[in-house]
Amino acid sequence: MQTSSLSARDMEVIWHPYTQMQTAPAPVGIVRGQGALLFDENNNRYIDATSSWWVNIHGHAHPHIAQQLAAQALELEHCIFAGFTHLPAVQLAERLLPLLPGQRRVFYSDNGSTAVEVALKMAIQYWDNKGTRKHKILAFRNAYHGDTFGAMSVSGRSVFTRVFDDLLFDVHFIEVPTASNIAAIIADIEAQQPTDIAAFIFEPLLQGSGGMVMYDATAFDQLLQYCASQHILLIADEVMTGFGRTGKNFAMEYVSTRPDMICLSKGLTGGTMALGITTSTAAIYEAFLSGDKLKTLFHGHSFTANPLACTAALASLDLFTDPACAANRARIHEKHQRFLTALQQIPVVKNPRLLGTVLAFELVTTGADGYTNALADDLHRFFRAKRIMLRPLGNTLYILPPYCITNEQLDEIYSSIQELTQQLMVSTPT
Numbered sequence: 350m351q352t353s354s355l356s357a358r359d360m361e362v363i364w365h366p367y368t369q370m371q372t373a374p375a376p377v378g379i380v381r382g383q384g385a386l387l388f389d390e391n392n393n394r395y396i397d398a399t400s401s402w403w404v405n406i407h408g409h410a411h412p413h414i415a416q417q418l419a420a421q422a423l424e425l426e427h428c429i430f431a432g433f434t435h436l437p438a439v440q441l442a443e444r445l446l447p448l449l450p451g452q453r454r455v456f457y458s459d460n461g462s463t464a465v466e467v468a469l470k471m472a473i474q475y476w477d478n479k480g481t482r483k484h485k486i487l488a489f490r491n492a493y494h495g496d497t498f499g500a501m502s503v504s505g506r507s508v509f510t511r512v513f514d515d516l517l518f519d520v521h522f523i524e525v526p527t528a529s530n531i532a533a534i535i536a537d538i539e540a541q542q543p544t545d546i547a548a549f550i551f552e553p554l555l556q557g558s559g560g561m562v563m564y565d566a567t568a569f570d571q572l573l574q575y576c577a578s579q580h581i582l583l584i585a586d587e588v589m590t591g592f593g594r595t596g597k598n599f600a601m602e603y604v605s606t607r608p609d610m611i612c613l614s615k616g617l618t619g620g621t622m623a624l625g626i627t628t629s630t631a632a633i634y635e636a637f638l639s640g641d642k643l644k645t646l647f648h649g650h651s652f653t654a655n656p657l658a659c660t661a662a663l664a665s666l667d668l669f670t671d672p673a674c675a676a677n678r679a680r681i682h683e684k685h686q687r688f689l690t691a692l693q694q695i696p697v698v699k700n701p702r703l704l705g706t707v708l709a710f711e712l713v714t715t716g717a718d719g720y721t722n723a724l725a726d727d728l729h730r731f732f733r734a735k736r737i738m739l740r741p742l743g744n745t746l747y748i749l750p751p752y753c754i755t756n757e758q759l760d761e762i763y764s765s766i767q768e769l770t771q772q773l774m775v776s777t778p779t
């Protein structure tokens with residue numbers, strides 16, 4: 350691939366996330382985006398099949414979001430959020446809370462990991478404020494909740510956390526529930542003394558970084574009901590599942606149990622600005638009200654509730670609540686459904702699955718399943734040459750597109766995947 354000036358300059362000064370800088374190919378220099386397309390400095394077009402790390406929902410450089418942002422930037426760009434407030438933050442909380450089951454308060458931060466950190470601190474301090482120390486947290490073995498230390502602690506122990514494992518706090522991990530293992534999971538929690546467990550944090554129905562794992566809503570609801578009955582606080586990490594990804598507006602709408610806290614980020618601003626939100630019920634919030642200053646939630650970030658980020662979120666909500674958005678999501682789901690049927694016929698495709706707008710499957714390979722599977726590099730190269738932005742998790746391939754993606758663009762992604770599987774069948778007889 351030709352080394353362009355932007356990517357050459359990048360390679361002199363930039364250290365990229367999740368990238369082995371010694372062996373990674375030169376990064377693609379992107380100059381412009383429109384809808385589900387991104388354009389590089391040589392004007393090649395790429396289909397953004399994974400919503401730019403799962404954040405984009407309405408397409409790139411959306412005019413409605415851009416115009417609202419520009420107007421807000423000329424009005425108020427930022428302001429301290431302790432002792433002061435502003436319209437975008439208040440309006441966003443007013444509009445968002447009615448969409449979230451049982452939630453009454455919005456606490457702002459600036460990304461998904463911080464939204465998780467805040468929820469964990471709220472949970473631990475909730476119990477402390479009530480006069481009980483509870484240190485234990487419950488999480489899924491395969492979970493991903495972010496890259497800061499608290500968020501890493503509640504994430505599954507993996508190649509991402511390996512170096513830091515003995516620095517992470519103690520978490521009891523359980524399997525994702527199915528009809529057949531739910532009784533064993535509950536018995537296992539029972540054996541851990543549930544009264545010592547402060548909270549259970551989970552990615553509802555769809556575990557993203559863990560390999561796009563989809564799990565059963567009925568068994569999940571049973572698990573949540575059990576935890577609620579044991580006064581284990583429920584933290585729904587909807588950083589990835591929120592804003593329509595799983596078909597419903599929020600994944601927690603698939604179950605009857607209401608969470609005590611919800612974490613949001615990624616699609617919150619339509620993928621335009623960094624913003625994190627941790628919501629809570631009235632009961633959580635009220636446990637921090639006191640004449641005693643030590644019961645305060647001592648947490649905040651410089652860019653908490655940034656007015657531009659809140660404005661982007663409000664503009665994104667305008668688009669999200671328009672019926673056209675739900676119609677687009679239904680259209681993508683139907684297209685995916687048909688492709689799923691085709692995938693079921695392909696021998697190198699394992700466990701094809703679909704939830705809302707997310708389609709995923711494994712490719713049968715000689716190595717072990719997982720993030721470090723050697724096939725991943727070949728897959729990156731293949732799709733990059735096709736000018737499709739797909740970023741496999743090891744040998745797990747998934748499509749998670751912006752909702753504005755066209756049927757033609759989806760078809761182009763599907764046929765590139767079919768071409769790939771044909772190549773794999775020639776090279777690795779199964």
Ligand SMILES: *Cc1c(COP(=O)(O)O)cnc(C)c1O
Pocket residue numbers: 460461462463465493494495496552557558586587588589590614615
């Ligand atoms: C991405 C993600 C996070 C972390 O969000 P960042 O903004 O990347 O820090 C947390 N939880 C889930 C479920 C995520 O997918």
